[in-house]
Amino acid sequence: MVASCYELPLFVVIAYCFANSVFGVYLVITFRGPDSLLRITGVIWSVAYGCRLILIAVIPSVTVAQAKKSRMLVERLNNRYLDDASKQEILIFISHLSSRNISFNVCGFFTLNIPFLRSIAVAIVTYVILLMQFKFPEN
Structure with missing residues (x-):
């Protein structure tokens, strides 16, 4: 329920940051003006969107890692001396944790996750190279 509320805004923010990173890096590389303040501003904005x-x-990667650690902690709790009802509840909770795949889509x-970050970096470099190939020569 919560994930469905944030999926579309998160998609829009990722697309916006991706597009601004691509065009920011492209403009910083191809800028040939005397004003270095514009180039510095472009670098700052590109770094901000990249961050x-x-x-x-x-x-989300850190959150998923912490969620996976929770299963081990609950299993350790199960090894303690508890009454039968508490152990039964912990076993149900452990089976629930084991059957779920935790991820942010x-x-x-x-x-x-981290491989998504690598994919974004590769895509930014690819699109910047592609845009540089279509740059019109200056007369």
Whole structure:
């Protein structure tokens, strides 16, 4: 329920940051003006959007890692001396944790994790190279 509320806005933010990163890096590389302040501003904005993309990918990865650790902690709790009803509840909870695959998906298109971050970086480099090939020569 909560995931469905944030899927579309998260998709839009990722697309926006991706597009701004691509065009920001492209403009920084191809800018040939005397004003270095515009180039510095472009670098700052590109870094800001890149950091936002990194945070969007890393935070869910850390959350998934912590969720996987919770299963081990609950199993350790099960080894303690508890009454039968508590042990039964813990076993039910452990089976529930074991049967679920924890991941953050965005509209079913991709999973937010570290390999997604590598894919975004490769796509940014690819699109910048592609845009540089279509640059018109200056007269």
